[in-house]
Amino acid sequence: MSETAAAENRLGAFLKHRRSRLDAAAFGLSGSRRRTPGLRREEVAQRANISPTWYTWLEQGRGGAPSANVLDRIAHALMLTDVEREHLFLIGLGRPPEVRYRTGEDVSPRLQRVLDALETSPAIIRTATWDVVAWNRAATIVLTDYAKLAPERRNILRLLFCEPHVRAAQYDWDSVARFVVAAFRADAARAGAVSHVAEFVDELCRLSPEFAALWGDNDVRHHGDGTKRLRHPVHGTMSFEYSSFNVEGRADLSMLVHNPATPEDAERIKKLLSERAD
Numbered sequence: 001m002s003e004t005a006a007a008e009n010r011l012g013a014f015l016k017h018r019r020s021r022l023d024a025a026a027f028g029l030s031g032s033r034r035r036t037p038g039l040r041r042e043e044v045a046q047r048a049n050i051s052p053t054w055y056t057w058l059e060q061g062r063g064g065a066p067s068a069n070v071l072d073r074i075a076h077a078l079m080l081t082d083v084e085r086e087h088l089f090l091i092g093l094g095r096p097p098e099v100r101y102r103t104g105e106d107v108s109p110r111l112q113r114v115l116d117a118l119e120t121s122p123a124i125i126r127t128a129t130w131d132v133v134a135w136n137r138a139a140t141i142v143l144t145d146y147a148k149l150a151p152e153r154r155n156i157l158r159l160l161f162c163e164p165h166v167r168a169a170q171y172d173w174d175s176v177a178r179f180v181v182a183a184f185r186a187d188a189a190r191a192g193a194v195s196h197v198a199e200f201v202d203e204l205c206r207l208s209p210e211f212a213a214l215w216g217d218n219d220v221r222h223h224g225d226g227t228k229r230l231r232h233p234v235h236g237t238m239s240f241e242y243s244s245f246n247v248e249g250r251a252d253l254s255m256l257v258h259n260p261a262t263p264e265d266a267e268r269i270k271k272l273l274s275e276r277a278d
Helices: 003-008 010-021 041-048 052-060 068-077 082-093 109-117 137-142 156-162 164-169 173-190 194-207 209-216 263-277
Strands: 123-127 132-135 225-232 236-247 250-260
Touching: 010 041, 010 052, 010 082, 041 052, 041 068, 052 068, 068 082, 109 123, 109 132, 123 137, 137 250, 137 263, 156 164, 156 173, 156 194, 156 209, 164 225, 173 194, 173 209, 194 209, 236 263, 250 263
Parallel strands: none
Antiparallel strands: 123 132, 123 250, 225 236, 236 250
C-alpha cells in the first residue's frame, strides 16, 4: 500500500487503534507472548463473527466497503461507545448508522440548571416521543404544572388532545394540533421510535377522533422555531418566540424554549412568578 493510501485508510487506522485499547485478559484471553497491546485481529473477527481474512483486509484498506451489518458487529466486538459507533459508520460507509431508540435516563442537574436560569422563558426538556421530563418555573405557570401530573400524563400530545384547559389555552388549537402531530411523527421516526409509540398512538386514536384524523393525514414537519400565542385565564393573550434545540450527547432529548415576544409579555410572566412566590 502506498503512503498516500495508508494515510487515507481512516477506517483501518480507527479499527486498529480501538483494537489496541482492549484488554485481552478482560475477555478471558491469554496475555502472554503478545507483541502488541490489545486484541489480535483474529480475536476481533471471532467476536464479530466475520472472517479473519475479511477483517484483516478492512484494517489494511483493501476489503472494499463493508456492510452496515458487518460494521455493527465490529462495533459490538470492539465495545465502541455510541459516538465511536457513529464515527465508524461515517468513515466506513459515509453515513451514520440507523438510529436505535432507547428510553433516556433522568435529566442531569446541570441541564436542569440551564432551564432554571431562563427565569422568564418557559422551557421544557422533552423526549423524542414528546414526554416532558424536565421544566422550569416559568413553564409551570404558563404551560402546565407538570409536577402535579403522573409521569405517564406528562406527554404533550396527551395534554393537547385530552385536557380541556390545555386546549383552551391554545390561541389557534386546530393549527397547533396539526403542527404538533406532524412534528411528533417526524421526531418519532427520526429517533427510531415508531414501534415504541405504536401503542400510545392507538390509545390516542381511541380517545380523540381529532387526533385519529390528523394522524391519518401522514403529515410530517420539523419543529424548528416560530411564534406562539397562549391564552392565560387572568392575564389574557401572551405571545412567545419558541426555539427547539437538540441536547448534545442525548439523541433522545430536546429543549423547547419560549421567549416572551414583547417586554409586556415578559412583565406578565414576572408578575405571575411573583404571585406564585407569595
